[in-house]
Amino acid sequence: MNTPFPTSPESKHPDMAHNEVDPMERVDLPRMSPWVVIVFLVMLGFGYIGLWRWFLRG
Amino acid sequence: MEETQPSWWLIAAYLLLMMSIGIWGRKRVVSVEDMAVAGRNSGVWLIAFSVAATWINGTTLIGISALGADFGLDAYWSGGSFMLATIWIGYFIIPRLWETGVITIPELFGRYFGQRHRTVSLFLVILRDLGVTAGTIGALTVVTTAVLKISVLESLVLWLGVTSAYVFLGGMWAVMVTDAIQFFIILAGSIGLLIAGVAQAGGVSGLRNTFDPALLDIFGRAGVTQVLAWIVIGLAITGSYQGLIQRGFAASSALVARRGFLYGGVIASLWYITPPLIGMIGRTIYGPDLVAEDAFVTLAFGVAGNQFASLIIVCVLAASMSTLSSTINTIASNFTLDLYARFVEPTASTVKQLWVYRINVLIVAGLAALIYSALPLLIELMWIGGRIMGASVAPALIGLVLFPSVRKAPTTVMAAMLIGGGIQAFWQTFGAIREVSSVVIIWDLDPILIGLPITIGILLIGTHIETRQSEDELATAA
Numbered sequence: 001m002n003t004p005f006p007t008s009p010e011s012k013h014p015d016m017a018h019n020e021v022d023p024m025e026r027v028d029l030p031r032m033s034p035w036v037v038i039v040f041l042v043m044l045g046f047g048y049i050g051l052w053r054w055f056l057r058g
Numbered sequence: 059m060e061e062t063q064p065s066w067w068l069i070a071a072y073l074l075l076m077m078s079i080g081i082w083g084r085k086r087v088v089s090v091e092d093m094a095v096a097g098r099n100s101g102v103w104l105i106a107f108s109v110a111a112t113w114i115n116g117t118t119l120i121g122i123s124a125l126g127a128d129f130g131l132d133a134y135w136s137g138g139s140f141m142l143a144t145i146w147i148g149y150f151i152i153p154r155l156w157e158t159g160v161i162t163i164p165e166l167f168g169r170y171f172g173q174r175h176r177t178v179s180l181f182l183v184i185l186r187d188l189g190v191t192a193g194t195i196g197a198l199t200v201v202t203t204a205v206l207k208i209s210v211l212e213s214l215v216l217w218l219g220v221t222s223a224y225v226f227l228g229g230m231w232a233v234m235v236t237d238a239i240q241f242f243i244i245l246a247g248s249i250g251l252l253i254a255g256v257a258q259a260g261g262v263s264g265l266r267n268t269f270d271p272a273l274l275d276i277f278g279r280a281g282v283t284q285v286l287a288w289i290v291i292g293l294a295i296t297g298s299y300q301g302l303i304q305r306g307f308a309a310s311s312a313l314v315a316r317r318g319f320l321y322g323g324v325i326a327s328l329w330y331i332t333p334p335l336i337g338m339i340g341r342t343i344y345g346p347d348l349v350a351e352d353a354f355v356t357l358a359f360g361v362a363g364n365q366f367a368s369l370i371i372v373c374v375l376a377a378s379m380s381t382l383s384s385t386i387n388t389i390a391s392n393f394t395l396d397l398y399a400r401f402v403e404p405t406a407s408t409v410k411q412l413w414v415y416r417i418n419v420l421i422v423a424g425l426a427a428l429i430y431s432a433l434p435l436l437i438e439l440m441w442i443g444g445r446i447m448g449a450s451v452a453p454a455l456i457g458l459v460l461f462p463s464v465r466k467a468p469t470t471v472m473a474a475m476l477i478g479g480g481i482q483a484f485w486q487t488f489g490a491i492r493e494v495s496s497v498v499i500i501w502d503l504d505p506i507l508i509g510l511p512i513t514i515g516i517l518l519i520g521t522h523i524e525t526r527q528s529e530d531e532l533a534t535a536a
Binding site: 022023024025026027029030034037038041042044045046048049050052053055056057058 | 131134135138139142143145146149150153154155156157158159262263265266269274276289293312327328331335459460462465
């Protein structure tokens, strides 16, 4: 059920050279910076509220 | 409100539909993995609607409507930030977590850092999830005892009973399918109420003429720092919301998980303006004397006929039960995999594990009822548990996923979780409060703005020192 990935320092296989590839590294992170995307999403949120503000003010 | 006669037929039909999905789903469940993550075989849209429904509960409808009545458009951030964070974790975090093959967040910490990390993260995750479960059933009980004239005991037995029954039978599969149906019920009820409210207020032009302009300010009564805090809380809590993240684990691939979270996050982000608008319309129609937390129910019963009012009740039930089923299932997975499988019987057969899991579903439901009965103010406390988790487990988890160096720094991660969580708890106890509104506390400086930067600072500096030490030791040994 659980896939083994003995990369932990407390692993029984401290020799990192013989470990499997860390499963997280099978997925590349998107090229965009995560922190820039957070700022972008927050700006989008303000834009969305701004649209409602504009609509409700008439 | 007294004149409204809710349709028990509609409520019964809804409950029967939920139960029948549980009964139908029981044949799909043959292992703990089926119970916890639906056999890792779910598609994009099932995940998307399930993600959206999980984020909407009774507290959302009533609480954020109340915030809308008090704070206007600012109230969007108290929930909308969680939805934007859902898009973000779907893009950056969920696919990598999916690849690890874990079922629970503590299991992930255990695999990378050892059993002590698993135990600490388990405590912090459960602290939040049990609070949410008890808070959600509490909010639902407050509403249904008032509207349906049933006792507290009847409410707990009925709603928790039906929810835990379909989770007991169909596990995560039933949770996700019922979530998808519940999402459309929530959509119908809330959008219908919004339209009825606008009509009652004299249409859009009537509203424009009568809205209090302060309700339309971008940084109105809540102020810049509180809006910023709501944004930070949303990002932090979502980062380690296990009940949500497990939807990603239920996907058939990492790509499906990513797309499910993106679509669900976008849909929910757009929807989340609905409760603040309902609150603002309630305030406009009923004036300053309206108690903010009554805005949703007052508007629902003020503008709706009996059948529509019944749909609103079913909408509140659907919103609450979608969250309850998620948290009950996720805590049961913690009890089974992080406690029973580790400490009681690690070699239990598949059949026995499954039965233990199902019994844990019932135990969690009972615990939630007990906690709510003992501490009815837990609706407030669930945010405290959320903030503590958001300032401890969440940054550690995000660091673990984004930065390989953090995976080699077990002492730093432990220190960050303990010190960050501790400082957060301390500040929440002794921090200065500016205002206690009807549903939230407005702080001079929200505790999350203290706890989270400290945790991030510990992670940054500690990882740098710890990994450099390790490299030095390796170089010396060579």
